[in-house]
Amino acid sequence: MDLTQLPALVAYLAERHRVPGAQLVVRRGEELRTTEFGVETVGSRRAVVADSAFPLGSLTKPFTATLAMLLVADGDIDLDDTLPGLTLPGVTLRRVLAHTGGLVSSVTVDNVESGSRTRWLAVDRTANALANPPGTAFSYSNLGYLLIGHLIEEHTGMPWWEAVTDILLRPDGIRPAFVVGPADQRTDRNPITGHAVRASGGSPLPIADQPLPLVEEPAGALALSAADLVAFASAHLPGAHSPIGERTARWMREDQTEGLRVGPFGMADGWSLGWSIYSRGGHTWYGHDGTGGGTSCHLRFHPDSATAIGFTANANTGLAMWEELVEELRKAGLDVGSHSYSTLPDPGAPVPAPPECLGRYVNGDTEFVLDTAADGELRLCVGGAPYARLTCYDGLLFTMREIDGGGMVHTGRFVPGEDSETVVALQISGRLARRHG
Template sequence: MSYETAAEIAGATARRYGIPGVAVGILAGGRELTASHGITSIENPLPVDEHTLFQVASVTKTHTATALMRLVEEGRVDLDAPVSRYAPSFALADEEAAAQVTVRRLLNHTAGLDWNLLVDTGEGDDALASFVAKLAGHELIAPPGARSSYSQAGFNLLGHLLENVTGLTYEQAVASLVLEPLGLAQSFYRADDVLTRRFAVGHNLDADGTLSVARPWKGTRANNPGGGLVTSVSDLLRWARFHLGDGRAQSGERVLSAGTLHRMRERTVALRASSLGDALGIAWFLREVDGVRTVGHGGSANGQFAELLLVPERDFAVVALSNAGPDGIPCNRTIVRWALETYLGVVDRDPEPIPYDPARAREVTGAYENDAMTFAVGTDGTGLTLEVRIKPELRAACDTELPPDHAPFPFGLLPGDGDEYVITEGAFKGQRGFFGRDDSGTVTGVDLAGRLFSRVRATS
């Protein structure tokens, strides 16, 4: 496959979804190919290339986890130890539950922590310590180990653990343990490091459907461990090559053992009806696609989106980066699916929902919420819709602009017990989730993108 073909696909897909800039990377047969299209910003445009820096948001979690696994190999961290051993300031409303929050449970999102705390603890070196202090009194959404629920807060806590064990800031620790040994010279956390290089800005749709630059450009420092890395498609291909390899950097330096890399890709907890994967390893999402096992992680920032997918048994990887929301998600997904089918003959399809059933619809409609967002399930009598919004009180209390809410999305229930669903149209088409029930059969919550929303009101 030629650069021209990949560039044509990147350009056609970007135009289809109205994305200003896209970068694509493919690792196949030991060779790397990068292609790009468009511009970094509609206000201050520069051409996107393989060295353009994008925010990769939650893909950062794989870097945090890999840095931590170096400390595990060195005997400085025990995966099954309570996190309080390494972060003594960590506390919850339930002291007994806090003692059950282990390092491993943070790494595979089974600690019981909610999605995140929308707080700004500043840009100083105490940002993570202050964030962890605000977890005191926090209620868990489930007992530790009971279920998986995707948690940014959990990875921020892991970042503080890295600080305490190494005596460095989180950013310095990841640089010394991962970025520098692997030669990831285009990967940064600090805005000062990014602003002197070519970088993409995010874009969001205004109410009239036109794109505008997304502000703020980057999240708070306390969210760096779970989502703060800024990097290029070239560095992400080098990252993929390392995780598909034997634990050595391209320089020959041993960074991790091959056994530890394999261990990170082994199933630790199953996921139900999740588009993120069938299971979680250590930070990585594991999913079988058309009979082939894949390992990956995605990321969503303010108007910037990233997708990284590895196919270990084929020594293959694909990266897609885009800089506009909400359609950066389907843009990246389209590119990844094209690469899988073109290079490997692997076809990734969305599941088909069952016809609309009014009786089942009545069971699930209503209002749901978590700490940061509301989730409304409705019906017009012919189909189901869902709408996810950031809570108004959080918008009002936030000093900076938050990502926009989106119009309701149609979704359909899937065959089986009728509690699993798939979004059928819009930017989040193909996203899957499920409704949870108590022992009496009453719907008590809904999962989307690995996050739990508890039911607060049924539709009368």
Template sequence: MARPLSSDDLPSSAPPELAYWQRRLTELADRHRVPGAVLGIARGAHSAVAAYGVLNKATGVTTTRDSLFQIGSITKVWTATLAMQLVDERALDLDAPVADVLPELCLADPRVARQVTMRHLLTHTSGIDGDVFTDTGRGDDCLERFVGQLDEVAQNHPPGETFSYCNSGFVLAGRVIEKLTGTSWDRALHERLCAPLGLEHTVTLPEEALRFRTAMGHDAEGDGPPRPVRTWGLPRSQGPAGLITATAGDVLAFARLHLAGGIAPDGTRLLSERAAQAMAERQVELPDALSLGDSWGLGWIRFGWDGHRLIGHDGATLGQAAFLRVLPEQDLAVTLLANGGAAKDLYRELFGELFAELAGVAVPEPAQPPAEPVPVDARRHLGRYERAGTRIDVLKGPDGLRLRHTTTGPLAHLVPEPVLETTLVPVSDSQFLVRYADSSSWIPVTFYSLPTGESYVHHGMRATPKVS
């Protein structure tokens, strides 16, 4: 077992500890059938990156420390940072209706169009159906066109009433940024964050990614081996929600901006200390505190680990996964980027070891079924729950309730198995656990109602309303 590292232990000269984490990354990634991965560790001004495997099993290109991976929804923290820069400049009010900036905004519920704020968007509480992946083309007007179609997207809950992970809301936030900066979200990201931070390996478009050593996502059917996905990336319209592709080093440099209170390495202030602090503060509690974090900030997920407060985010795209955890009290940031396999299981095992040894912090154990069966009367949960991209059926099986999860819409043909069915294991009358065939991890399923009486199931960080 490696000794705990101090802030002087991570120079780029590859100390013994880097060799240790390289070995652990290799052993665990191989165990979890991850084709390729990079692990980045930063403490203070020092950082180290380990690389494993291949970027594409079809070509055999080796993963290196400067390889690019899709970071998925970690992008949302970058978009939130752009928004907070505009708050600093007094060009944007978090609690004013975004219609003040976008008077043309039309939503399914005209009242919501007049009410929804940037704070709603950055905290996933707008109620706009979140998993809409309409392809509105490759032009710089793709966000404008996407937002122009939001009147066709359902309103799943009233603004501010509950939390439901919302990609659509971040696209809308990106469009607000475009309107206020007078340029595309991609260019605003480059000019206001990437260039000042010296991030030369952070891109948003596939033709930019082709300039570098870039990962291909992988998926698998059943117990089959990981194979390259058929589609490399999501439509450009999803940019502000999840289209950044970057190296582990650049992700760590972005985290350093927040650890430094908004100051770039050259001393330039890119974000006020007040704004950086506000992003990490609790904004909303989650209906389910077992899936990921216990609360949400402005863009950041908040984690309570072993009495310590962390911030971070995860990302999942087509066959790729990304993880970022930041422990401000120890000036520590860790990221893992992977291109398939059981990446989440790799993250849990590797980060569990890493945070225990580097920071003395125990990562919470994942949810597990109770030792003894819990008798519940869960008949009221039977029925269909539906939102854009997902249909959830809660069925009565011979040994209790079952959950059938169906991916619908544009993503259905991009996932290896659009229909998954498994047993609901009760923890209480309202809390259950499920485990899908492609992972050893248990995932919470929470049933609850709004104060106004509407029934929801919270699964995968989304609130899905009961429709029948």
């Protein structure tokens, strides 16, 4: 692939998806190409530059995972000990890093929440913490990474943001920004603004604040550039001179979901101790994705070829831009490992919705109800409000188009019971919701 063509490609795709600003960094061996496009905020003249810090959303999680694994490597933590905070049998660091701990997806924020994970966990939350038996299925969990952040704070004596800065990022030359946190962690580097792009048209709308409760910092508070993402991935590559070390980096890439009946469908082919795993053309790639309030950030790396790709965008349409960018890179010879969140591979023709899928599904405090709309289409309601229309395919697979929010499309599936005759769960974006009637 001719990397000199990247600026034109990024500009074309950003304009096509109405993304105000984006960054792309590609490393192949010793070759490094960086591209910036557009502005940090619609209506401003602040151009996106190499140092612009984009809110990472869930792409914060591999940083928290790596920090935890450094403590494991030093002998401070055992991967298979039960996590403190929620003393639930089987909820170990190993499983929580790989989203197989059975924990619910979302964090319940109440009037106890002050940003202190210790204070938040002082309230007994065990009753509603599990969505599945630990170690039996993949189910993506933000709560798990709150617990890992608490574990890090207990063992380092530092707040999470300070530990991730001083122990992990600063030694590799990365100067972070944060979307939430106390005043003493702020620097002269500020997160840029996200944007909401409406399907109906009009200018993208700036989103002033990121919708992240302070207690969830370890799951989504970092803001970095695409260059920072590639620098972080490079520290995980063989031969890197980094505090992470080759042994820990290799350990972190071991798949923890092999043999599970329910894996990370729609997100990846497997999941390791912090990284998603992608199989592509006989090669294995690693990475993670993150969406914030009007931002979309993505990281991929291939250890065998010392290849790393970092992408950031400041619009909710950045995910669609990323998926098209991946396809263009593949056409040009860079066969990136990734999964589409919006399309199913070779789904065939739509089929009628299986009647056994209708009903109520629950993951923690989140309730999904599948019913039939007045026009006969299958409808998904979340929290009592209509959320998406579903199109079903063979194999209990479906795509769903959001009713609001720009009409974005996501993939999902119904999970059959062991008898294959009944539907026992619903899986969307890696979250597993069990049937409750």
